[in-house]
Amino acid sequence: xxxxxxxAEALAAYALAAPAFLLMWAMLLGPAVAVGLLSxxxxxFGEPSISFVGLANYEELWTDRVFxxxxxxxxxxxxLAVPLTVGLGLVAAITIESGTHGRAxxxxxxxxxxxxxxxxxxxxxxxxxxxxxxxxxxxxxLVGLPTDDWLQNPDxxxxxxxxxxxxxxxxxxMVLFMAGxxxxxxxxxxxxxxxxxxxxxxxxxxxxxxxLGPALVFVVAITAIRSFQVxxxxxxxxxxxxxxSTEVLLYTMVRQGFTFLRSSYGAAITIVFLGFTLLVTLxxxxxxxxxxxxx
Amino acid sequence: MVKxxxxxxxxxxxxxxxxxxxxIMISLSLKSPGEIFSPHFTLWPQQWAAWENYHAAFTKxxxxxxxxxxxxxxxxxxxxxxxxxxxxxxxxxxxxWRGRETTxxxxxxxxxxxxxxxxxxxxxxxxxLDLLNSYAGIILPSTISVFxxxxxxxxxxxxxxxxxxxxxxxxxxxxxxxxxxxxxTAAPAIAxxxxxxxxxxxxxxxxxFLAVQDEHLMTPPLGIAxxxxxxxxxxxxxxxxxxxxxxxxxxxxxxxxxxxFIAGVTMTGVK
Numbered sequence: 349x350x351x352x353x354x355x356a357e358a359l360a361a362y363a364l365a366a367p368a369f370l371l372m373w374a375m376l377l378g379p380a381v382a383v384g385l386l387s388x389x390x391x392x393f394g395e396p397s398i399s400f401v402g403l404a405n406y407e408e409l410w411t412d413r414v415f416x417x418x419x420x421x422x423x424x425x426x427x428l429a430v431p432l433t434v435g436l437g438l439v440a441a442i443t444i445e446s447g448t449h450g451r452a453x454x455x456x457x458x459x460x461x462x463x464x465x466x467x468x469x470x471x472x473x474x475x476x477x478x479x480x481x482x483x484x485x486x487x488x489x490l491v492g493l494p495t496d497d498w499l500q501n502p503d504x505x506x507x508x509x510x511x512x513x514x515x516x517x518x519x520x521x522m523v524l525f526m527a528g529x530x531x532x533x534x535x536x537x538x539x540x541x542x543x544x545x546x547x548x549x550x551x552x553x554x555x556x557x558x559x560l561g562p563a564l565v566f567v568v569a570i571t572a573i574r575s576f577q578v579x580x581x582x583x584x585x586x587x588x589x590x591x592x593s594t595e596v597l598l599y600t601m602v603r604q605g606f607t608f609l610r611s612s613y614g615a616a617i618t619i620v621f622l623g624f625t626l627l628v629t630l631x632x633x634x635x636x637x638x639x640x641x642x643x
Numbered sequence: 644m645v646k647x648x649x650x651x652x653x654x655x656x657x658x659x660x661x662x663x664x665x666x667i668m669i670s671l672s673l674k675s676p677g678e679i680f681s682p683h684f685t686l687w688p689q690q691w692a693a694w695e696n697y698h699a700a701f702t703k704x705x706x707x708x709x710x711x712x713x714x715x716x717x718x719x720x721x722x723x724x725x726x727x728x729x730x731x732x733x734x735x736x737x738x739x740w741r742g743r744e745t746t747x748x749x750x751x752x753x754x755x756x757x758x759x760x761x762x763x764x765x766x767x768x769x770x771x772l773d774l775l776n777s778y779a780g781i782i783l784p785s786t787i788s789v790f791x792x793x794x795x796x797x798x799x800x801x802x803x804x805x806x807x808x809x810x811x812x813x814x815x816x817x818x819x820x821x822x823x824x825x826x827x828t829a830a831p832a833i834a835x836x837x838x839x840x841x842x843x844x845x846x847x848x849x850x851x852f853l854a855v856q857d858e859h860l861m862t863p864p865l866g867i868a869x870x871x872x873x874x875x876x877x878x879x880x881x882x883x884x885x886x887x888x889x890x891x892x893x894x895x896x897x898x899x900x901x902x903x904f905i906a907g908v909t910m911t912g913v914k
Binding site: 378455460476625 | 885
């Protein structure tokens with residue numbers, strides 16, 4: 349037996365929630381389920397026939413050389429970009445917050461790449477790494493170091509993309525750390541000073557680092573999730589080359605699913621990509637839980 | 644004192660690296676081709692070709708059209724996100740109904756899905772509906788922001804119940820409460836959300852890259868990639884001019900509304 353005001357409230361709630369609920373299913377949850385189902389079929393874009401093939405696409409992935417190269421490149425990218433972004437972001441946040449003078453300027457300068465169009469800036473980086481007139485090689489020549497055609501060399505191209513990625517995301521890590529630093533009670537530093545230990549390193553080791561734990565886990569997770577999504581720079585600067593050295597998961601997915609129209613195979617790669625993202629989230633949840641219980 | 648100087652030297656060195664690409668972009672956009680390809684780089688142009696470069700950027704490709712598309716797309720996406728997210732956030736935060744917890748769990752689940760995951764089924768659906776190569780095709784997939792729902796729900800929970808009870812006593816409908824009571828009280832959160840939505844969707848490359856081939860529908864990042872492909876590393880001056888023009892709206896908006904931008908980004912995490 350529901351009384352009238354409650355029923356009216358529930359009806360209003362359904363009406364208010366319905367548009368977003370339907371859109372959420374139509375644009376996110378439904379397609380995500382569809383990708384999973386599609387990956388179990390042999391469907392190619394535009395084909396009239398479709399049949400269930402079980403895990404055949406995943407078996408093909410297992411023996412697909414390009415897929416393994418792509419996976420390896422993605423893991424190298426994430427494995428280097430994440431520690432660099434998080435480390436530099438943390439150093440920037442702590443150094444900027446250690447004084448008041450110029451704080452707003454530095455924060456804006458380090459954050460500006462986050463708010464700028466990556467695709468346009470990637471073209472500037474391409475010019476900076478230009479083999480003859482690029483700024484990087486000119487600077488290296490000036491100090492007598494060897495130069496290279498960085499984006500055309502299979503040994504260096506991925507690292508150039510990592511540099512661009514770190515440059516772009518560092519400011520994001522920085523502002524997230526700044527928010528974390530603000531939540532550390534100042535008395536902890538005062539207590540440390542009373543103990544006679546107020547050197548910069550001591551302050552960092554004994555208060556900042558342990559107190560920043562949850563923020564650190566969060567920033568690592570976000571940076572990792574964003575790094576797994578690397579695509580724009582690959583698409584516009586290297587197209588996966590030279591010699592597949594910058595082939596990454598999303599790029600492989602787009603080539604299979606859209607260029608070669610192999611929708612079901614692309615769907616299987618999407619599922620692998622989703623799996624890594626969920627793994628990061630799971631690790632984050634586990635780490636934060638343990639800290640909450642025992643930390 | 645020494646520590647303060649050290650801090651500035653260190654941070655200034657970092658700031659130079661962070662800002663260098665912007666400085667180089669602006670510098671190149673003002674230089675003649677001869678100077679761009681000279682072996683000695685100077686930041687300040689020796690031979691000015693600003694007018695030629697910017698003129699070429701706007702005439703070789705429909706750059707003005709790209710910008711217009713960028714504004715149209717970001718505006719309608721944010722409109723769609725706000726119109727759907729606010730009522731649902733209110734229902735999740737302040738109303739009692741069966742299925743509320745399940746719905747919120749679904750929102751949290753959807754929050755875990757990267758935006759590239761639905762691409763293949765959405766592409767198929769848009770193709771069936773004949774919406775590829777149209778504004779609707781670019782806009783529709785982004786009109787839902789589960790992040791926006793989550794953010795606004797958290798904010799609405801802090802709004803006192805008395806305020807809502809008083810509005811009901813005045814005879815306001817639940818929908819009117821969303822727009823006339825909740826919206827104004829949530830202005831700072833909505834501003835932060837608007838900034839985020841603007842950053843994400845102005846810069847979004849992945850979906851427009853898949854869904855649009857027609858030059859006249861290209862958004863700014865897609866347009867500049869198209870320009871770069873067409874010129875294949877020759878017309879750096881005009882290309883950099885176009886890059887400046889595409890980056891400017893966001894950069895200027897950021898410098899004017901730093902607080903809202905940084906607040907928005909800090910509140911996030913994931914799309």
